[in-house]
Amino acid sequence: MKDVVVERKVMARNESVADLNRALFREMGAYTVNLISSPGAGKTSLLEATLRQLQDEEGVRLAVVEGDVQTENDAERLAATGVPVEAIVTGGACHLDAAMVRRATQALCARLSGGIDLLIVENVGNLVCPASYDLGEDEKVSLVSVTEGEDKPLKYPALFHNAATLLVTKTDLLPYLEFDVELLIRNARSVNPRLRIFPVSARTGEGMGAWRDYLLQRARRV
Amino acid sequence: MKDVVVERKVMARNESVADLNRALFREMGAYTVNLISSPGAGKTSLLEATLRQLQDEEGVRLAVVEGDVQTENDAERLAATGVPVEAIVTGGACHLDAAMVRRATQALCARLSGGIDLLIVENVGNLVCPASYDLGEDEKVSLVSVTEGEDKPLKYPALFHNAATLLVTKTDLLPYLEFDVELLIRNARSVNPRLRIFPVSARTGEGMGAWRDYLLQRARRV
Numbered sequence: 001m002k003d004v005v006v007e008r009k010v011m012a013r014n015e016s017v018a019d020l021n022r023a024l025f026r027e028m029g030a031y032t033v034n035l036i037s038s039p040g041a042g043k044t045s046l047l048e049a050t051l052r053q054l055q056d057e058e059g060v061r062l063a064v065v066e067g068d069v070q071t072e073n074d075a076e077r078l079a080a081t082g083v084p085v086e087a088i089v090t091g092g093a094c095h096l097d098a099a100m101v102r103r104a105t106q107a108l109c110a111r112l113s114g115g116i117d118l119l120i121v122e123n124v125g126n127l128v129c130p131a132s133y134d135l136g137e138d139e140k141v142s143l144v145s146v147t148e149g150e151d152k153p154l155k156y157p158a159l160f161h162n163a164a165t166l167l168v169t170k171t172d173l174l175p176y177l178e179f180d181v182e183l184l185i186r187n188a189r190s191v192n193p194r195l196r197i198f199p200v201s202a203r204t205g206e207g208m209g210a211w212r213d214y215l216l217q218r219a220r221r222v
Numbered sequence: 223m224k225d226v227v228v229e230r231k232v233m234a235r236n237e238s239v240a241d242l243n244r245a246l247f248r249e250m251g252a253y254t255v256n257l258i259s260s261p262g263a264g265k266t267s268l269l270e271a272t273l274r275q276l277q278d279e280e281g282v283r284l285a286v287v288e289g290d291v292q293t294e295n296d297a298e299r300l301a302a303t304g305v306p307v308e309a310i311v312t313g314g315a316c317h318l319d320a321a322m323v324r325r326a327t328q329a330l331c332a333r334l335s336g337g338i339d340l341l342i343v344e345n346v347g348n349l350v351c352p353a354s355y356d357l358g359e360d361e362k363v364s365l366v367s368v369t370e371g372e373d374k375p376l377k378y379p380a381l382f383h384n385a386a387t388l389l390v391t392k393t394d395l396l397p398y399l400e401f402d403v404e405l406l407i408r409n410a411r412s413v414n415p416r417l418r419i420f421p422v423s424a425r426t427g428e429g430m431g432a433w434r435d436y437l438l439q440r441a442r443r444v
Contacts, residue, residue: 006228038260038261038262038263038347038349039260039349039370039371039374039377039378040260040262040263040366040367040369040370040371040374041260041262044371068377069350069377069378069379069380070376070377070378070379071373071376071377073373073376073377074377092350092380094316094348094350094351124350125260125349125350125377125378126316126348126349126350126351127260127261127347127348128291128314128316128346128347128348128351129316129348129350129351144262145262145369147262147367147369147392147395148261148262149261149262149266151293151295152261152262154292154293154295155261155290155291155292155293155295155296155347156261156291156292156347157291157292158291158314170369173369173395173398173399176395176398177395
């Protein structure tokens with residue numbers, strides 16, 4: 001019982017920092033997405049490919065907040081694209097919280113004079129805990145790779161319920177798998193009928209155009 | 223600060239139930255493994271193939287405790303092998319704890335007159351939180367699929383540090399991927415030099431013999 005009270009307090013505290021983040025993102029004019037998936041679903045590869053597709057577009061200043069339990073490997077890999085990256089190493093914590101993202105965003109603002117139109121947050125690899133933490137983002141983007149099971153949205157409903165978008169990743173591997181994309185989509189829509197869905201391959205670029213165009217629209221507030 | 227105190231109390235309470243579980247497993251004569259991985263690393267397929275390989279072996283009575291956040295789909299799938307399965311639906315919780323496993327094990331004992339030699343617990347799909355929860359098991363078994371990154375042991379060190387065994391799963395997909403198994407093994411051994419490692423494919427059966435033989439030895443206390 002005591003644990004539940006403390007958990008509620010932690011969530012309430014997070015929520016009030018998330019509100020501050022929302023105000024900050026609005027003031028900055030940044031559209032903010034929060035990428036969430038299992039470890040290994042391909043968040044970093046997808047993000048790398050997304051940055052390369054977007055970085056030459058007019059009027060879309062990019063920045064990344066990169067969360068990991070340990071190591072700054074992914075942050076370094078993403079920084080190689082030339083896009084400003086701020087790393088958060090949670091040191092064991094299984095999700096990002098609003099305060100961590102607030103500090104990272106303030107650090108980015110201090111580094112960047114020009115501003116940010118699209119801020120992409122890559123969460124810790126975890127399909128459970130990050131789903132319930134509001135970071136003040138405009139939307140949560142869930143990723144499921146075609147090497148996972150089609151029943152992921154049924155087994156981990158919170159994320160798919162709270163996300164606005166689903167990226168079905170690694171579609172280049174479909175010929176080698178017995179994976180039913182339509183079944184995944186049906187399962188996802190049964191949890192959240194309004195889910196926007198993009199099948200993509202970061203490796204071949206298949207489907208990446210539609211995803212890039214969607215982000216461009218949001219970043220430009222079209 | 224208060225949160226840290228509560229967390230310590232939760233862990234201490236879990237530890238004392240884990241001690242009771244250890245005593246129970248010893249009394250039952252059951253060797254107990256706790257399978258932990260990301261969602262989608264293939265725990266259930268691997269377990270299904272493992273049960274089929276072991277169920278005709280003399281003197282190895284099997285049972286499964288199957289954990290999921292939602293749905294009993296996996297428990298039903300495993301029960302189709304004929305091996306007794308007890309489902310735990312955590313209803314949102316991101317890991318199994320010792321008390322959940324205790325209740326499930328007691329339910330199995332009530333159903334089974336013959337006893338259990340090998341008890342396999344499939345944890346919730348999560349590479350972070352289950353790593354720090356002692357269930358009273360003999361060993362934690364970590365799984366990484368070859369569709370994930372080779373750096374998983376560096377990015378999520380707690381699990382690989384606490385596990386005795388690593389299963390490298392879905393090796394049948396290696397021809398279609400740029401995955402370096404040796405690099406994964408080097409990374410895993412840098413976190414835990416004593417890690418026992420089995421590359422396996424549940425689909426083709428490749429490597430499954432060595433894994434089966436290992437479990438047989440443990441179950442028979444050879």
